[in-house]
Each structure stands twice: as structure tokens, then as C-alpha cells.
Amino acid sequence: xxxxxxxxxxxxxxxxxxxxxxxxxxxxxxxxxxxxxxxxxxxxxxxxxxxxxxxxxxxxxxxxxxxxxxxxxxxxxxxxxxxxxxxxxxxxxxxxxxxxxxxxxxxxxxxxxxxxxxxxxxxxxxxxxxxxxxxxxxxxxxxxxxxxxxxxxxxxxxxxxxxxxxxxxxxxxxxxxxxxxxxxxxxxxxxxxxxxxxxxxxxxxxxxxxxxxxxxxxxxxxxxxxxxxxxxxxxxxxxxxxxxxxxxxxxxxxxxxxxxxxxxxxxxxxxxxxxxxxxxxxxxxxxxxxxxxxxxxxxxxxxxxxxxxxxxxxxxxxxxxxxxxxxxxxxxxxxxxxxxxxxxxxxxxxxxxxxxxxxxxxxxxxxxxxxxxxxxxxxxxxxxxxxxxxxxxxxxxxxxxxxxxxxxxxxxxxxxxxxxxxxxxxxxxxxxxxxxxxxxxxxxx
Amino acid sequence: xxxxxxxxxxxxxxxxxxxxxxxxxxxxxxxxxxxxxxxxxxxxxxxxxxxxxxxxxxxxxxxxxxxxxxxxxxxxxxxxxxxxxxxxxxxxxxxxxxxxxxxxxxxxxxxxxxxxxxxxxxxxxxxxxxxxxxxxxxxxxxxxxxxxxxxxxxxxxxxxxxxxxxxxxxxxxxxxxxxxxxx
Numbered sequence: 001x002x003x004x005x006x007x008x009x010x011x012x013x014x015x016x017x018x019x020x021x022x023x024x025x026x027x028x029x030x031x032x033x034x035x036x037x038x039x040x041x042x043x044x045x046x047x048x049x050x051x052x053x054x055x056x057x058x059x060x061x062x063x064x065x066x067x068x069x070x071x072x073x074x075x076x077x078x079x080x081x082x083x084x085x086x087x088x089x090x091x092x093x094x095x096x097x098x099x100x101x102x103x104x105x106x107x108x109x110x111x112x113x114x115x116x117x118x119x120x121x122x123x124x125x126x127x128x129x130x131x132x133x134x135x136x137x138x139x140x141x142x143x144x145x146x147x148x149x150x151x152x153x154x155x156x157x158x159x160x161x162x163x164x165x166x167x168x169x170x171x172x173x174x175x176x177x178x179x180x181x182x183x184x185x186x187x188x189x190x191x192x193x194x195x196x197x198x199x200x201x202x203x204x205x206x207x208x209x210x211x212x213x214x215x216x217x218x219x220x221x222x223x224x225x226x227x228x229x230x231x232x233x234x235x236x237x238x239x240x241x242x243x244x245x246x247x248x249x250x251x252x253x254x255x256x257x258x259x260x261x262x263x264x265x266x267x268x269x270x271x272x273x274x275x276x277x278x279x280x281x282x283x284x285x286x287x288x289x290x291x292x293x294x295x296x297x298x299x300x301x302x303x304x305x306x307x308x309x310x311x312x313x314x315x316x317x318x319x320x321x322x323x324x325x326x327x328x329x330x331x332x333x334x335x336x337x338x339x340x341x342x343x344x345x346x347x348x349x350x351x352x353x354x355x356x357x358x359x360x361x362x363x364x365x366x367x368x369x370x371x372x373x374x375x376x377x378x379x380x381x382x383x384x385x386x387x388x389x390x391x392x393x394x395x396x397x398x399x400x401x402x403x404x405x406x407x408x409x410x411x412x413x414x415x416x417x418x419x420x421x422x423x424x425x426x427x428x429x430x431x432x433x434x435x436x437x438x439x440x441x442x443x444x445x
Numbered sequence: 446x447x448x449x450x451x452x453x454x455x456x457x458x459x460x461x462x463x464x465x466x467x468x469x470x471x472x473x474x475x476x477x478x479x480x481x482x483x484x485x486x487x488x489x490x491x492x493x494x495x496x497x498x499x500x501x502x503x504x505x506x507x508x509x510x511x512x513x514x515x516x517x518x519x520x521x522x523x524x525x526x527x528x529x530x531x532x533x534x535x536x537x538x539x540x541x542x543x544x545x546x547x548x549x550x551x552x553x554x555x556x557x558x559x560x561x562x563x564x565x566x567x568x569x570x571x572x573x574x575x576x577x578x579x580x581x582x583x584x585x586x587x588x589x590x591x592x593x594x595x596x597x598x599x600x601x602x603x604x605x606x607x608x609x610x611x612x613x614x615x616x617x618x619x620x621x622x623x624x625x626x627x628x
Contacts, residue, residue, distance in 0.1 A: 018501055018528035024540050026596065027585035081530070105495075105532045109598035 004119065005047070008032045009039040009065065010054035010081065015104070019052060022108075026115070036060025040068055048076045050099075050118055055082035055089060063089065066096050077118040081106075144177070144184055145328045148318035154181065157310045162188035167260070169245070169305050170283040172312030175362030178283035179243060181310060186239040191279055194238030197231045201252075202244030209252060211268050220269025230267065232259060235278040245305065246286035246297060253298045260304050280305065287419075315357040315364060322353045325361060329368035330380070337372060343379040355387050358415060406441040409434070413443065446622055448515045450476050450578065453483035453507075455522040460549070462567040466521075466574065473575045473593075473609060474582070474618075483510055483520055492527065500526040500537035500546055507544040517581050518544050519574055525550040535597065538577040540585070545577035551600060569600065572608045579610065583621050587614050 006028045008019045016032040023030045031048075033039035035057055051069060055062035066078050077099040082089070090101040100114055144155060161168055162185045170178040179198060186196040204212055211220070215230030232240060242248075248256065259265045260280060264273050282305050291297035315322065326344055334341040344352075348371075357363055371384035409427065416422040424434040437443075452467055454460075467478040485506055490499045507520050526534050526548040535552065538545030552569040554562045575593045587594035592611035597603045610618060 012529065014501065014529040018530050021501070021537070021540060022528070022531070025580055025585055104530055105527065106530060107532045107598075108534065111531065112596060112598050 003029070004049045005029045005031070007039060007042055007048045007051045007076075009034075009036065009052065009057070009062075011035060011057045012054070015054070015081075022111075023115075036062075036065040036068070039065055040072070043069065043072050047073055049122060050077050050079065050115065052079045052081055055080055055093075056084060063092060063096065066093065066098060070097055077122070079114065079118075143328075144180060145325050146318060146321040147324060148313075148321045150313040150318045151321060154310060154312055157308075158184050158188065161185060161308050161310070163190065164308075165189075165191075165279050167279070167305050167307045168281045168310060169288070169308070170281065170310045170312060171288075172283070172285060173314045173360055174285050175360030176312040176314060177361050178285075178312055179241065181312060182239070182241045182243075182281045182283060185281060185310075186241075186279075189239070189279065191238050195235060196239040196241055197235040197278075198241040198243065199231050200243045202247040206249045206252065209248070210255070213252075214255070214265055214267055215274075216268035217270040220267070228267075232265060232276050232278065233267075233274055236276040238278060240278045240280050242280065242282040244284060245282035246284040246288055246291055250298070253301050257298065257301045257304060260301075315360045319353050322357075322364065323349055325364055326352055326368055329365050330372065333369050333372040339372065340378070342372065342375065342377075345379045345381045347382050348380045348385055351382055351385055351387065402441075405437070406443070409437055409441065410443055413438075446515065447474075447476060447517055447582070448513060449517075450474065450478045451481040451510075451512060451516055451518040452478050452574075453481040453510070453518065453520050455483050455485060455520050455524075456487060457484075458521065458523050460523075460566075461563060462570075465567065466571060469571045469608065470519075470574055470578065474578065479512075481510060481512070481518065483507070487524065495527055497525045497527040497533065498522075500528050500534055500548075504537055504539060504544045504546050507546065511543055514543075516543070517578060519578060519581075520544075520546045521549065521570070521574065522546070523549050535600075535603070536573045536577040538580040540580050541583035542581055545574075545581045547573045547577055552603070557600065565604075568608065569603050572603055572606060573597075575608055575610075579614065579618075582618055584610075584614050584617060587611060589613070 004027075006023050008016050008023075008030065009032070010016050010019070011034055013034075016034070020030045020032055031042050033042045036059055039051075039053070053062040053065055053069075057065075060068075062080055062082070066080065069076065069078065078097065080090075080093040080098045080101045081104060082101075083104045093101050099118055102110065102114065144151070144158075146152075146154075158181060168182075168185060170181050172178050182198070183196060186192060199209075199212060201209060211228070211230065213230050213232050215228050215233055242256075255265075259276075263277060264275050266273055288297055288302055288306065292299050292302045315325075323344070326349070330342055330344065333339075352364070352367075359366075367385055367387060368380075371380045375381070375384040409423070412426050413420075413423045416426065420431050420434055420438075424431045427434060429437075450470060452470060454463055467480065471478045485503065487498060487503070490502045490506075491497075492499060503520065503522075503526075507518055511518050526537065526546065528534055528537060533551060534548070536545065536547035547570065549566060549570055550556065552566055552573065554560060554565060572593055576597070579594050584594050586596040589595060589611040590605060591607050592614055593606055593608055594610060594614050595602065595606045597606065
């Protein structure tokens with residue numbers, strides 16, 4: 001408990017002193033403040049595990065202080081202390097997120113139990129975060145399932161590049177398992193005893209991404225109460241995995257390029273240079289070469305990250321792996337859900353193999369999870385797999401050939417973002433033929 | 446390094462076991478103990494609305510009786526004690542300080558409607574005196590339920606623990622004072 005911190009806010013000196021002494025005897029580091037403003041200043045010395053706040057104080061009252069503290073620190077457990085108990089204030093305090101509300105004088109046993117419960121919850125919560133990280137780490141080392149020649153090629157590339165320290169770019173559609181590949185490379189590299197730190201650049205707003213990657217010093221921006229290490233710093237000794245690298249802003253591209261060249265950077269709002277020895281693996285579902293051509297992605301950064309590329313095939317190009325993957329997910333979800341392992345019926349397997357899987361392995365995984373939840377029989381049957389593209393699996397017999405052709409071309413073009421060359425390749429026709437058909441069916445570019 | 450522990454029964458409080466306390470305390474800390482007369486105007490520390498005595502203020506007063514700067518002083522009283530935020534305390538001390546105070550008021554079996562038990566009262570008092578002195582020597586509460594430094598908020602907690610320090614608290618005490626204590 002020696003590293004646990006408590007802040008006591010009460011205008012009565014005798015209360016501050018007795019609580020301070022009481023908690024110090026329990027081994028806490030205790031700070032005190034005589035009013036709300038002093039308490040907010042003391043927050044700089046935080047973070048605090050527990051904040052004991054007197055309800056009635058001159059100036060800022062306990063409820064207002066509680067609101068202000070919550071803006072700065074969401075994790076501190078707040079105990080409201082008062083000599084004037086009322087149901088209304090107790091309810092208000094609890095609604096605002098106070099852990100509990102006690103009246104002075106409090107029974108020593110009640111106070112001890114309260115603090116013990118808070119710490120137990122905090123420890124559980126911290127343990128939960130640690131375990132989630134561990135689970136994420138372990139699940140990241142899940143086997144890469146696939147025996148198709150295309151996946152065999154990917155596995156060979158992983159083995160080739162893992163032992164080097166080269167930057168790797170993993171290319172593939174959404175849901176193909178790019179992070180799994182990155183974790184496999186890390187897991188086989190000499191850096192495997194250090195962390196792999198993943199950042200999805202596409203899901204974080206630019207303003208936050210900078211602080212997420214580089215960290216910040218206290219006071220760097222509104223709300224930056226404490227110094228915080230960035231992901232680059234956290235990846236020291238290990239691997240930094242930047243997903244959706246094609247989505248980062250021009251400014252971030254410059255900052256990232258500088259870090260990749262020097263392995264040195266400063267936290268936001270800081271002057272001190274920080275070094276981090278990390279290996280970069282990045283991934284994208286976009287065509288980086290095209291982004292460079294269009295001036296969206298810096299050419300120098302492209303060459304810096306594209307040292308070794310691992311293309312991951314979409315699931316529709318390795319349909320022979322679908323049954324294997326399905327069995328793998330059935331096994332995994334049966335274990336996770338505590339259910340008996342289900343068989344995969346021949347009809348269901350046939351549907352899965354024939355389906356186009358625009359969402360790739362992730363979509364297959366979700367379909368199996370759903371089937372495991374809703375299916376009641378000992379085997380997964382077609383009824384457990386209401387896949388969205390029934391149309392693709394069995395077209396109604398009353399449609400003309402040209403109607404089917406038009407729909408199919410339209411869908412292929414959507415999947416390749418209107419790229420005619422790629423569309424033509426998938427359709428197995430040349431570009432001119434595709435242009436003519438697009439004109440015929442009124443499918444604009 | 447602490448030279449002597451002074452034990453004083455407040456305002457003539459003289460339980461039958463008073464003389465037996467000193468050797469137990471001396472044994473716990475491997476230090477000599479001396480009796481000391483403590484006559485205080487306790488009315489100054491009485492809170493009529495609570496019908497209890499303010500422990501922190503009494504401790505502040507005890508410091509004036511400290512014979513030497515490198516000694517510790519423990520006051521023992523039968524009065525019911527409180528600190529402002531709590532309903533009662535069995536005792537109070539200055540963490541890593543010179544003075545401590547213990548009340549036998551809630552250590553009596555009669556307080557809980559049970560028959561008097563002098564031996565039990567004595568054992569409880571020994572434990573509370575050693576506990577509060579432990580704080581004065583800089584020790585904090587210990588998670589070991591048998592260690593005398595385990596926090597006790599019920600008298601039953603006091604009965605469970607022993608009157609001695611666990612090996613970890615003993616090691617901490619040696620680190621802090623450079624002097625071994627007896628278990």
C-alpha cells in the first residue's frame with residue numbers, strides 16, 4: 001500500500017490531521033488540502049487512488065470539487081465526507097460518480113472496509129487491464145491457419161523477414177489478418193521478449209494520434225495533467241505496429257519519417273529528446289504506390305517503410321483454407337463459450353466455401369461465432385449461417401444474363417474502389433472490354 | 446536511536462496489572478522502560494457532545510512530559526478516546542514520533558456486556574501499547590493477521606493477533622533503529 005496515494009480535502013485542520021495520521025498508519029502516502037482550489041492544485045502531485053472530500057467547505061463545495069476532479073482524473077475513487085447527512089446530497093454525489101458517502105464521525109471499521117473495498121476494486125481493475133493485455137498478446141500469437149499455396153508463401157515471407165530488423169509493410173484487404181501477421185513476425189524475431197505496441201492510425205483523430213505516438217509532457221495541452229509516454233517510447237526494444245499507415249496526415253508523415261531516420265523524438269510540449277529502439281511493422285489496405293502517385297503519401301516515407309512487403313491474399317483467393325479456418329474458429333469459440341465442439345455440415349461447408357467473403361477472415365470468424373451462439377444442434381447447418389450475399393450463392397432463375405452481368409460488374413468495381421485495371425483483372429477481361437460494358441450498363445467511373 | 450520507553454498511567458489510573466506491563470513492552474522492543482507520573486487537566490480535552498476525550502490533543506500534551514528527546518512516551522488511560530473524524534480509537538500515536546496514547550475503555554469485556562476478564566484486558570492492553578509504540582517507531586499497519594501491527598477496528602481483531610512483531614515488521618524496525626527487538 002506504500003505506493004497508494006490519498007488526498008484529503010477538508011477545511012477543518014483537526015479532521016485533515018486525524019485522517020492524515022490514520023491513513024499514514026495504513027501505509028498510504030497522504031496529501032491534504034484545506035479547500036477546493038488547493039485540492040485542484042494538489043492534483044498536480046497525483047494521480048491519487050482515493051480522494052476524501054468534505055461536502056461543506058467555504059468557497060468551492062465538495063460536490064463542485066468532485067465535478068472538477070472528475071474532469072482531471074476519472075480513475076480516483078472519491079469519498080464524500082460530511083457532518084450534515086442528507087439524502088439529496090448523497091444521491092447527487094453518488095450520481096456524479098462518488099464511490100461512497102459517509103457522515104462524520106465515521107466508525108473506524110466502516111472507513112477501513114470502505115478503503116479496503118476501493119483498493120480491492122482498483123487492484124481487480126488493474127489486474128483486468130493486465131490480463132486483457134496478456135490475452136491480447138496470447139491471442140496475437142494464435143496460429144496462422146492456411147495450407148493454400150498463397151498462405152504458404154506468406155508464412156515463408158514471415159520466416160524470411162522475422163529474424164532481420166527490416167521495416168515491413170503488410171498489404172491486404174480489411175479482415176485478412178494483417179495484425180496477426182505482424183504479431184507472428186514479432187513473435188519470431190529477436191525482439192520477441194519486448195513488447196509489440198499496436199496503433200491503428202486510421203481510428204485515431206490526427207490531434208490525438210500525435211500525442212498517442214509521441215507522448216506528452218504535463219501541461220502540453222488542456223487536460224494534459226501528467227507526463228505520458230507515447231507508443232513509440234513504449235515500443236522501446238520491441239516492435240511498433242502501425243496499422244492503416246496509408247491514412248496518416250501529411251504532418252504526421254513528416255514527424256514519423258524523422259523518427260524512423262533518427263529513432264529520436266521529443267514528447268509533445270517537451271524539449272528533452274527521447275530515444276527508442278524499435279522495429280517498425282506497418283500495414284495498410286490501401287494502394288500505397290497509388291497514394292504516392294496522387295501525392296497523398298510521401299515518397300520518402302514510402303521508401304522508408306516499404307523495405308520488405310508481405311502481401312496477404314483475400315480469403316476468396318484461397319477458398320481451400322475456408323474449411324480449415326472454420327474448424328479453427330469452431331474449436332476456439334466452443335472453448336471460449338464452454339460449449340461442445342460442433343461439427344460443420346457438408347451443406348454449411350459448401351456455403352462457406354462458395355461465399356465471396358468481402359470482409360475476409362474477420363467476416364468468417366464472426367459468422368462462425370454467430371452460428372455457435374444461435375445454433376442448437378450438434379452441427380452447424382445452413383440455417384445457422386444467414387450470410388448477406390444469398391444473391392451470390394443462388395441467383396433467382398428469372399433474371400436475364402445481362403442483369404446479372406451488370407450487377408456483378410457493379411459489385412466488383414465497388415470492391416476495387418472503381419479501379420478499372422483491378423476490376424478487369426478480377427473479371428478476367430481486358431480494360432477496354434470492361435470500359436465498353438460500363439458504358440453499356442451506365443456504370444460511371 | 447531510542448534510549449528509553451516511558452510508560453505513564455494517566456491521573457492515577459492504577460489497574461492491578463500495571464506493574465506487569467513494563468517488562469512486556471521492554472521485551473517487545475529490547476529497550477528499557479521507566480514509569481512516569483502523568484497528571485493532566487483532562488477536562489481541556491473532553492468533548493461533552495461525544496462524551497469522549499480528544500486523543501490527538503492529549504498526545505500533544507504528553508510531549509511536554511518527554512524526559513529526553515531520544516525517548517518515547519506512552520500514556521495509558523481508562524477514558525474513551527476519539528479523533529475528530531472517527532467514532533472512537535483504541536489508541537493513537539505519532540507515526541515516527543515520540544508519543545502514543547492507549548485507552549483500555551473499549552478493551553474491557555464488560556464494555557461488550559461480557560463478564561470481567563482481567564487477564565484478557567491485560568493481554569489486549571499489551572498488544573495496543575506495543576501496536577501504538579510500533580507506529581511511534583515508524584511502523585505502518587501490517588497485512589499479517591497475527592502481527593501486532595495488524596490494524597484492529599474491533600476488539601476481536603485485537604484478540605486474534607499476537608503481542609509481537611512479525612519477521613517483516615521486525616526487520617523494518619531493525620532497519621530503522623539499528624536495534625533488534627524480541628518477538
